[in-house]
Amino acid sequence: MKEAVGAAWSEEWGRVVAAVIASTGDWDLAEECAQDAFERALETWPRDGVPRRPGAWLTTTARNRALDRLRRAANESAKLREAARLDPAGPAAAAGSAEAQAVAAAEAAEGDAVPDDRLRLIFTCCHPALPLPAQVALTLRSLTGLTTAEIARAFLVPERTMAQRLTRAKAKIRHAGIPFRVPPRELLPERTAAVLAVLYLLFNAGYAPGAAGPDQRRVTAEAIRMTRLLTRLLPDEPEAAGLLALMLLHEARAAARTDAAGDLVPLEEQDRTRWDRQGIAEGVTVLEVALARRRPGPYQIQAAIAALHAQAAGPQDTDWPQIALLYAELARLAPGPVVELNRAVAVAMAHGPQQGLALVDALDAAGELPGYHLLPATRADLLRRLGRTEEAADAYRRALELAPTEAERRFLRRRLERTAGTQR
Amino acid sequence: MKYMLLICSEGPFTADPAEMDPQPWIDMAGSRRLTGDRLRDAEDATTVRVRGGATLTTDGPYVETKEQICGFDVIDVADLDEAIEIASKHPMAAYGMIEVRPFWNG
Numbered sequence: 001m002k003e004a005v006g007a008a009w010s011e012e013w014g015r016v017v018a019a020v021i022a023s024t025g026d027w028d029l030a031e032e033c034a035q036d037a038f039e040r041a042l043e044t045w046p047r048d049g050v051p052r053r054p055g056a057w058l059t060t061t062a063r064n065r066a067l068d069r070l071r072r073a074a075n076e077s078a079k080l081r082e083a084a085r086l087d088p089a090g091p092a093a094a095a096g097s098a099e100a101q102a103v104a105a106a107e108a109a110e111g112d113a114v115p116d117d118r119l120r121l122i123f124t125c126c127h128p129a130l131p132l133p134a135q136v137a138l139t140l141r142s143l144t145g146l147t148t149a150e151i152a153r154a155f156l157v158p159e160r161t162m163a164q165r166l167t168r169a170k171a172k173i174r175h176a177g178i179p180f181r182v183p184p185r186e187l188l189p190e191r192t193a194a195v196l197a198v199l200y201l202l203f204n205a206g207y208a209p210g211a212a213g214p215d216q217r218r219v220t221a222e223a224i225r226m227t228r229l230l231t232r233l234l235p236d237e238p239e240a241a242g243l244l245a246l247m248l249l250h251e252a253r254a255a256a257r258t259d260a261a262g263d264l265v266p267l268e269e270q271d272r273t274r275w276d277r278q279g280i281a282e283g284v285t286v287l288e289v290a291l292a293r294r295r296p297g298p299y300q301i302q303a304a305i306a307a308l309h310a311q312a313a314g315p316q317d318t319d320w321p322q323i324a325l326l327y328a329e330l331a332r333l334a335p336g337p338v339v340e341l342n343r344a345v346a347v348a349m350a351h352g353p354q355q356g357l358a359l360v361d362a363l364d365a366a367g368e369l370p371g372y373h374l375l376p377a378t379r380a381d382l383l384r385r386l387g388r389t390e391e392a393a394d395a396y397r398r399a400l401e402l403a404p405t406e407a408e409r410r411f412l413r414r415r416l417e418r419t420a421g422t423q424r
Numbered sequence: 425m426k427y428m429l430l431i432c433s434e435g436p437f438t439a440d441p442a443e444m445d446p447q448p449w450i451d452m453a454g455s456r457r458l459t460g461d462r463l464r465d466a467e468d469a470t471t472v473r474v475r476g477g478a479t480l481t482t483d484g485p486y487v488e489t490k491e492q493i494c495g496f497d498v499i500d501v502a503d504l505d506e507a508i509e510i511a512s513k514h515p516m517a518a519y520g521m522i523e524v525r526p527f528w529n530g
Contacts, residue, residue: 129504177425179505
C-alpha cells in the first residue's frame, strides 16, 4: 500500500498541485493540500483499497481541502462571496465530509478526462521573468514532489537558501502577475524552448561528470519523467520529443561512462556491452517519430548524433562523416564555440586529424573558449594522432592547468604520460 | 493589474526622431495606458530628504548613474505577459530598456 501511494506521489504530485493552483491561484495552499491529500491516501487506501483512478481521487481530495480552507478563512474574514465563486459545486457541497465528496467526485469524473493543468504549471514555472535557478527549483518542487531539502541537496546549496529561492519565486508570480497558463501561439516557440532548457539542465544535474550522487540521479530521473510527460502534452512539438530521445540515449550509456574509481571513461573506451540496449531502442524510436515531422531543431540533431554513437558496434564502426554533417547543421541552428569544437572532433574522425586541427586552431586564434580545458585537450589529442608528440604534450599540460575536476585531471595526466612515453 | 513602465536610457544615443515618436505606441496601447509622460533630464532633478526634522534639498538624482529614467507610463492590463508585450513595443525598448514594475495594490 505504501508502494501504491509512493508510486502515485511521483506520478500524480504535479497534477494535484496544478489542479489546486488552477482553481485557487494559491501556490502555497496547493503544496500544502497536495501533501494533505497524500497523507489521507496513506490512511484510507489501506482500509478502502486503492481507488480505480488514484490521480482523480488525490486531485479531488486536495481541491476540496483547499476550498474548505478558503471557505473557513472566508467565513472568518467575512469574504464568503470569494469562496462561493471558487466553488463550482456551490455552497451545498460544503456539507458532508471532504472524503465523501472526494470519492463522489472521483467516481463522477470516472468517465470524463480529468483536466490536466500540468502544462500550465510547467510553463508558469519556466517563465522568463523568473531567474533561472528559481525556474529550476520551482519546476522540481511543483511538478515532481521532491522536497525542498532534497532539491537543496541535489544543487549543493543550504536548505534555507533553497527555501528562500522557492518563496521568492512564488511571491514574484503573485506580485508581478505572471499568468498561470499555456502561452498563446505567438509566444509558444520561445517559451517552449525555455521549458526544454530547464528540463535539460535538470537532466544534466545528475549526468555531469563527477556530480552524480543519489540526489542528483533522482533529479535526472525526474527530468526524464517530466520530458516524457511534456511530449504527451505537446504532441506537435518535435523538439520536446528530440530532447526526450537525447536524454534516453545519454542515459542508456550512463553505466559505462565511469569506471570503478568514478573516473570518466571516454566514449571510444567504453564497454559497449554495458549500454542499455532497450533504452537505446526507445530513444531511437522516439527520435524517428520526431524527425518524421520534418521540423528539425537543436535537440533532435543532438539526439541524432547520440543515436549514431549508440548504434555503432565499436568506435571504428561509427558513422563519423554523418556526425560531422550533423554538427555542421547544429552549428547553423545553434551556433557556439562548444558546438564548433565538437564539430572539429567529428571532422577529424571523418576526414583526418589535420582538418580537425585546422578548425580547433581557428577557434583558438579567435580567442573563443578562453580557459576551457577541452580546447587544449582536443588539440592535444589531434596533435598526438599526427605524431607531433612534443606539441601534444604541451597542449595536455595546458589542459591540465585548466581542468576543473580531479577526475578530469587524472584522465589528462594518463594521456600526457602515454604521449610523453612515446616521445622517449 | 496595474504596472508602471519605467522608460530608461543607458546614456546618450542617436535615433531617428520619427522612430522615437511615442504616438503610435500610445495609440496601440489605447485605453490600457492610463497615463504617462517623458521626464526632464536627471540634471534637472532635485532630491529631497528630511533628517532630524530638517529638509535637505540637493541638486540632481538620488543616485548618479549613466542610466536614466527618461519617462514613465502606467498601464492596466490582464497580466505580466500583456505588460511585457506592450513594453516590448515601446520605441525606447530598442535603444534603452523598460523596467516593468507591478503596483503594490494591483
